[in-house]
Amino acid sequence: MTRQRLGVCYYPEHWPQSRWSVDAAMMKGIGLSFVRIGEFAWSRLEPNEGAYRFEWLSHAIEALDRAGLKVVLGTPTATPPKWLVDKMPEMAALDADGRPRKFGSRRHYCFSHEGYARECDRIIEHLARAFGGHPAVAAWQTDNEYGCHDTVLSYSPVALQAFRRWCEARYRSIETLNEAWGNVFWSMEYRSFDEIELPNLTVTEANPSHLMDFQRFSSDKVVAFNRRQAQIIRSHAPDATILHNFMGAFVDFDHYALSDDLDVAAWDSYPLGFLERSSHDDAFKLRYMRVGDPDFQAFHHDLYRACGRGRWQVMEQQPGPVNWAPWNPAPAKGAVRLWTFEAFAAGAETVSYFRWRQAPFAQEQMHEALLLPNAAPNDAYHDVARISKELSSLDARVETARAEVALVFDYESAWAWRIQPQGEDFFYFDLVMCFYRALRRAGLSVDIIPPIASEVAERRLILAPALFAPTRDFSEALAKSGATILLGPRTGSKTADFQIPADLPPGALRRIIDIRVRRAESLRPGARIRLSGQGAFVRWREFLALGESVTPEFTSEDGETALARSDNVLYLAGWPDEELLTNVLRRVFIIAGMSTLALPEDIRVRDNGAMRYIFNYGAASTDISALVGEETLLIGSCLLESCGVAVFRR
Amino acid sequence: MTRQRLGVCYYPEHWPQSRWSVDAAMMKGIGLSFVRIGEFAWSRLEPNEGAYRFEWLSHAIEALDRAGLKVVLGTPTATPPKWLVDKMPEMAALDADGRPRKFGSRRHYCFSHEGYARECDRIIEHLARAFGGHPAVAAWQTDNEYGCHDTVLSYSPVALQAFRRWCEARYRSIETLNEAWGNVFWSMEYRSFDEIELPNLTVTEANPSHLMDFQRFSSDKVVAFNRRQAQIIRSHAPDATILHNFMGAFVDFDHYALSDDLDVAAWDSYPLGFLERSSHDDAFKLRYMRVGDPDFQAFHHDLYRACGRGRWQVMEQQPGPVNWAPWNPAPAKGAVRLWTFEAFAAGAETVSYFRWRQAPFAQEQMHEALLLPNAAPNDAYHDVARISKELSSLDARVETARAEVALVFDYESAWAWRIQPQGEDFFYFDLVMCFYRALRRAGLSVDIIPPIASEVAERRLILAPALFAPTRDFSEALAKSGATILLGPRTGSKTADFQIPADLPPGALRRIIDIRVRRAESLRPGARIRLSGQGAFVRWREFLALGESVTPEFTSEDGETALARSDNVLYLAGWPDEELLTNVLRRVFIIAGMSTLALPEDIRVRDNGAMRYIFNYGAASTDISALVGEETLLIGSCLLESCGVAVFRR
Amino acid sequence: MTRQRLGVCYYPEHWPQSRWSVDAAMMKGIGLSFVRIGEFAWSRLEPNEGAYRFEWLSHAIEALDRAGLKVVLGTPTATPPKWLVDKMPEMAALDADGRPRKFGSRRHYCFSHEGYARECDRIIEHLARAFGGHPAVAAWQTDNEYGCHDTVLSYSPVALQAFRRWCEARYRSIETLNEAWGNVFWSMEYRSFDEIELPNLTVTEANPSHLMDFQRFSSDKVVAFNRRQAQIIRSHAPDATILHNFMGAFVDFDHYALSDDLDVAAWDSYPLGFLERSSHDDAFKLRYMRVGDPDFQAFHHDLYRACGRGRWQVMEQQPGPVNWAPWNPAPAKGAVRLWTFEAFAAGAETVSYFRWRQAPFAQEQMHEALLLPNAAPNDAYHDVARISKELSSLDARVETARAEVALVFDYESAWAWRIQPQGEDFFYFDLVMCFYRALRRAGLSVDIIPPIASEVAERRLILAPALFAPTRDFSEALAKSGATILLGPRTGSKTADFQIPADLPPGALRRIIDIRVRRAESLRPGARIRLSGQGAFVRWREFLALGESVTPEFTSEDGETALARSDNVLYLAGWPDEELLTNVLRRVFIIAGMSTLALPEDIRVRDNGAMRYIFNYGAASTDISALVGEETLLIGSCLLESCGVAVFRR
Ligand SMILES: [Zn+2]
Ligand SMILES: [Zn+2]
Numbered sequence A, B, C: 001m002t003r004q005r006l007g008v009c010y011y012p013e014h015w016p017q018s019r020w021s022v023d024a025a026m027m028k029g030i031g032l033s034f035v036r037i038g039e040f041a042w043s044r045l046e047p048n049e050g051a052y053r054f055e056w057l058s059h060a061i062e063a064l065d066r067a068g069l070k071v072v073l074g075t076p077t078a079t080p081p082k083w084l085v086d087k088m089p090e091m092a093a094l095d096a097d098g099r100p101r102k103f104g105s106r107r108h109y110c111f112s113h114e115g116y117a118r119e120c121d122r123i124i125e126h127l128a129r130a131f132g133g134h135p136a137v138a139a140w141q142t143d144n145e146y147g148c149h150d151t152v153l154s155y156s157p158v159a160l161q162a163f164r165r166w167c168e169a170r171y172r173s174i175e176t177l178n179e180a181w182g183n184v185f186w187s188m189e190y191r192s193f194d195e196i197e198l199p200n201l202t203v204t205e206a207n208p209s210h211l212m213d214f215q216r217f218s219s220d221k222v223v224a225f226n227r228r229q230a231q232i233i234r235s236h237a238p239d240a241t242i243l244h245n246f247m248g249a250f251v252d253f254d255h256y257a258l259s260d261d262l263d264v265a266a267w268d269s270y271p272l273g274f275l276e277r278s279s280h281d282d283a284f285k286l287r288y289m290r291v292g293d294p295d296f297q298a299f300h301h302d303l304y305r306a307c308g309r310g311r312w313q314v315m316e317q318q319p320g321p322v323n324w325a326p327w328n329p330a331p332a333k334g335a336v337r338l339w340t341f342e343a344f345a346a347g348a349e350t351v352s353y354f355r356w357r358q359a360p361f362a363q364e365q366m367h368e369a370l371l372l373p374n375a376a377p378n379d380a381y382h383d384v385a386r387i388s389k390e391l392s393s394l395d396a397r398v399e400t401a402r403a404e405v406a407l408v409f410d411y412e413s414a415w416a417w418r419i420q421p422q423g424e425d426f427f428y429f430d431l432v433m434c435f436y437r438a439l440r441r442a443g444l445s446v447d448i449i450p451p452i453a454s455e456v457a458e459r460r461l462i463l464a465p466a467l468f469a470p471t472r473d474f475s476e477a478l479a480k481s482g483a484t485i486l487l488g489p490r491t492g493s494k495t496a497d498f499q500i501p502a503d504l505p506p507g508a509l510r511r512i513i514d515i516r517v518r519r520a521e522s523l524r525p526g527a528r529i530r531l532s533g534q535g536a537f538v539r540w541r542e543f544l545a546l547g548e549s550v551t552p553e554f555t556s557e558d559g560e561t562a563l564a565r566s567d568n569v570l571y572l573a574g575w576p577d578e579e580l581l582t583n584v585l586r587r588v589f590i591i592a593g594m595s596t597l598a599l600p601e602d603i604r605v606r607d608n609g610a611m612r613y614i615f616n617y618g619a620a621s622t623d624i625s626a627l628v629g630e631e632t633l634l635i636g637s638c639l640l641e642s643c644g645v646a647v648f649r650r
């Protein structure tokens, strides 16, 4: 089993060479193992076309190596230098308004531009050849945060051409496309693939099928862009670990698909910044402003563990105030440690901090780091030193196992309901988070899964809210699984072509629960469909027609089936408020024969193999002795302080 | 007298031909008489340039005809096909930012583009020749919802050229234009008509006279576009009824002017969607989320009756949740019937539902219909069957008569105060609705009128709030009318050139009430100008100087005249809150010698000739026996249920 | 000492020539001395290229002169005529989205366009030659409200070229620029000045150093544009007073730098419009809706007195409702007089009203004036007549003296925190206003100063909140000054290159107070860092490390130093709420040995030499006898009415 380790992100090019070995020694001194470097350094690696300057990078790697550190080497393709952009200005993405997205920050490229892709091939080829065999280079990171700053969708002429070819490959004949999209509607029919336009600047909203395919195409382009990088790296460093650092609450491309070309899925965890940017209300944001949403990080740990097929890590862990959220408060004392152990509890191989030393210049100068700009240790530096000692004492290792409970998270669904929310606040991500939070408050350790058949086996409970268009394979696997299954709302409400199923939703899933969704309505804030004493639907509610085998498990006050049941399969006909979801899940757990934990409000639990971690996201110390029972705490105490972590072996 | 009938909108091109006669039989079975078809089918009528394919349409008409249904045939000009757009890309409208509004939805054309207008001539010529004499084709609809999706204003080069010619025709000499617009201000003078620009992308706001003339020009272009269609249709179908389906709360062109070329004004009534999109507060929207604003539909019925010079109908009646509002709830049980009878009470010739069967694909797939996508009857299907029986039993007919009360609604006024609100919440439409609502809550049946002399005769009470620039003719007619007249606020505050009248507002109206508006102020939310015990002005207040013949009827606490009176003419010097407006109208009714009804809160009344209709927009059953008296109810009962309709003959 | 006088803005070109002498006589009749004319009249002065038409202007000046009025003549460069714009369309500024800002209102030019600058030279040359020696022309106004409508920044090709040259002049070598901006970050390095782009349309935010230099460049362009005008005027009218009319709450260029080329700084004071546009909450806006923010005007009077190095005036004083704020209420009775005396109390040479007569046409037709559109006197006309009598009776004169208290206001700081707020509500202008308000509520008369060494001498107290990058000179002057000094938050937190100082903030200011700011955090609304019983930090808080000579004067409840002190130098480590700022200043006044006044809530005091003015911004009459003591009131009474003014000689 892999030992769990710490790392950090480092920019040697920002500091004098004399500093590198000092930094390396300090890193080693607080127990770091991995150092990510290089991912924005193109202008230093190739300051003029073809003039490669890799010596400094060799020296930096050597300095780290000498200190016993391993390197994660980033490809610099997120920041093409000015001379390259000037050589091919049409490599710029165009935004939905048709404006070029210019040089002057980062990610200034269109994923469909073949010329740029070839430039990437070239620099990666040179880098991989130079460092692919270096013993200190343990892993490679492709690019950086694909899609950050809304860069997946580009409305450029090259994107248009590529989209036409993509459509042709998918549909073969234009008649098939016209039928799939329903283009007879509003005379939107095309006579050839070369008539297809991008779905921006239309007079009113474009066809959802058109938007969906453009989103799929764009996602595919990101996946292909990454694959090209991975293949070149592998050709020179066949044993290297290849990873990419994904983001939080980000769904603009299919992360499962992209991860197929990776060895490890990494993500960048900024609990306070993500909370500020979330759709939570002000009270929630104030309450958790210094610790973050108690469930957001865990959700992503579980999601990226799924992406990495078990292998995952945190590449950028927030160490202090950042610079990019609407407001940027300091973490609570202990929060950095709390976040770190939450990741290890979910099976992270590595937690790597962003970054080693705060840059005094440019866009991220207000982003804190382990060191202050003047090289003095910042708070997180001391936190990390402590964490690395604790890790050793725990002998912490990755101990993954398939969880009994699986929650489906699907990128196409996220796109679908963004394209067609039907009510302004129908956010797929938020809905799945509601389910995740309720499971976690019940003390359950959860697997996030894509909607594929192979993930169904060995589950006791599978939840699939708002799943856009389940495949036949997945539906069949569910039918055979024997697990308790909770579907809805909106699950199965479309075909893959973004049409309503011929005999109404939930389409193919009718084979596992014989209902028809005959009507759906969205509900403005304040509108509630009450279930006496059990909570209410908000935002969304459906009207079901039940087949003979189906019984209403819960009914709304206005007499509609709110929760339908057919044996071990249930369908929830709306967006539940917290109270209703708790009651629904209580019923579901009984059906599934599962036991849960009674957790105090801000306490969370996560199992990593036999290790049980307990976390306190609250502001006050909390008695957790009921959870610990007779076990011996390896870390922490039964009166768990704010931001406290307790660990025991079950 | 015309019998009142039901209809539906149908898209045979969306369904297999085998289905058409099944559908027709079902339509007939629930009592429908009219079926609108064809209005988005250009890509099927002419899939390639000049390759006309009308056979399917003939077959569809025949299928309907055989079932005894009459057809309303739409011209397909709202959705030019891709090949046509590609032939003349400059036919696209440009938005105010100068971006082309592209193919991919509908209404992708600039009203000023002569090339496109000729394409429309051509297809309509062919259609009218083919179907103008068909006995089943009872009526023609021009285009669809002119102006929908903000398509009246286009900032294209062809619009610029056309606007210059329009200005030349209006002003003859550039000096006259410069003076009319006050272009000496900020050196905005032009030396020739070819120097004129469109009023977009100016550094700060453009000249209101410039904006007003661009709005007039744009409205004229819509009118001319429609006239061209009407003329071609009439040349081939001289006896056909020509209509257009207007929208709700939409003022971007002059609907009176356009209606001069129509036989019947139709409108598309979506009570729930329009409520969601309105400026009402959240409490109001929640309260009426399933029935709609109790006065909005009635207002538009009265407005479009004015447009159609007595002949009007509902072309698209909401039958269930729609897809285009911020939130899309289901109608209350009974609401579709309530809406339908409200239209008949106001003299509709036909109420036609949108649409027959829910399309499973494209932009409106979440828009419900009489049939579900799988062809099963939806709720409204059963509602319609009931309504058609009731209609027969009532032997309901159009029985129009001139109402004693007339409320002026004027498109130029709507443009004027949008161009120059002077306070952010001065919405002309909302102000007129306040007056309409107060009249209707007093149990009055109202005529909406344009500000023209011929509408003045035979009225007992005329109300003209915020009337931009009354003509000399209209002012004279008011002077001679003998009716009680309530003017203001802002009425007569501008000349037709968008200047302040030389001797102050109300300009020419001073002949009927000798006041001068010496000051106007706008009031932020929360600011109130109180009248002790009578309510308050909000949003807007004026300061009047009274001539000798004028007395202050109401006075504000700060000592200004709030309601001025000169015999039977009154001027209201501000935007009244509900309480004040009620009190003002109470006084006005006394002056006019009119009696009113005391209606329970959510009850409304409408007379159609001798037929009195009573409606319950409230959530609870309400006793209406005081309103019914000794009369016999033909429909409904004295304890009128929620969404209930009661009818008796007075 | 200069006598304090009244003036008005006048547009003879809007009215028939026959009216000019009537107007002039009326102006004289109510005691006006100065009349500003001509500043938007280019299309009348040169209706066709090279066809100068100055006769009418001569006649207008003569008419005013004959009545004994002096003229302020404006250059018409804010409104180039259409023929000129058509001659060089590329003179248009481009907005940040790359759209041209078109003809049709005003200020439609790019400050970097040399062709337009030459056109300005030409028209000014002709005007100055014609009227430079005219005895009635007492002063010249350059252009009008530079920067109004966001016109300082232009993203045009000519701006790009000029910016590249500006960068070259500032940095000499591209390596120096790359280092100053930290362009190694994200590979943003340039190889030559010709690779530099404008910082718009970047994928995410541009480098703050880049943004700062573009802002500096743009400010320099405005200054140069103005200097060119001033030089031409001076060459023909060496004794004329040259001024410009600045705006309120406007910081887009460096007003100190531009004022170096002026004799007098003027500003346009619209208390109600500015209040509506401010960031104050609704309650504040409602409370002061008819009198304006009690401190806003005074702040600008003091600011522009600094700009004019003692010589300043109000060029446009609001006389009634205006047309450009979200809501435009009427001033309270007495408010115009209150505002006028507030300006004289702060040493204004002239208060000039905008404008003489309300134009019935074009964009400002709803902007009131001394006369109504029909030439009848409006309220302010009578106010002015009264004020001019009172001015005479007071024999009011400008009596400036250096104030004991100086508050630093710095344009670069305003740019810096707009570029990098780090928390959404960190508004520099608002922070400085908080300090100003607190000083003024303590009854102090304040000097606003730029952060330059020469302003430091002879002060007892100097406050410098959020001062971006103090120069070495200024820091040294502070060190030597002996004054009590209150710094922070954010003061000294950057170098001039927009980098964090090498050994942390406050950089060079550490010589006067030995602290290091080791962390800064921004706080969302509702988050408060409490100091027991003394108030709280909101929006922003810093964590300090104190040197040995520094003691914590105030400490937060979470144990951090909130106010650090080293002898007479203090550093405030956050954004104080009103309570905390009051407490901090109370402490600071004691340290500085200053006495203050106890003012009733809406009462304000201002000294002009020996004259003490007392103002009542409240809605109720207030007893001010404690402030007047034994002195004799020259104006006003001890029970000071709402909007009342009291004056006595100390
Ligand atoms: Zn990052
Ligand atoms: Zn429609």
Ligand SMILES: [Zn+2]
Residues within 6 Å of the ligand: C145, C268, C316
């Ligand atoms: Zn102005």
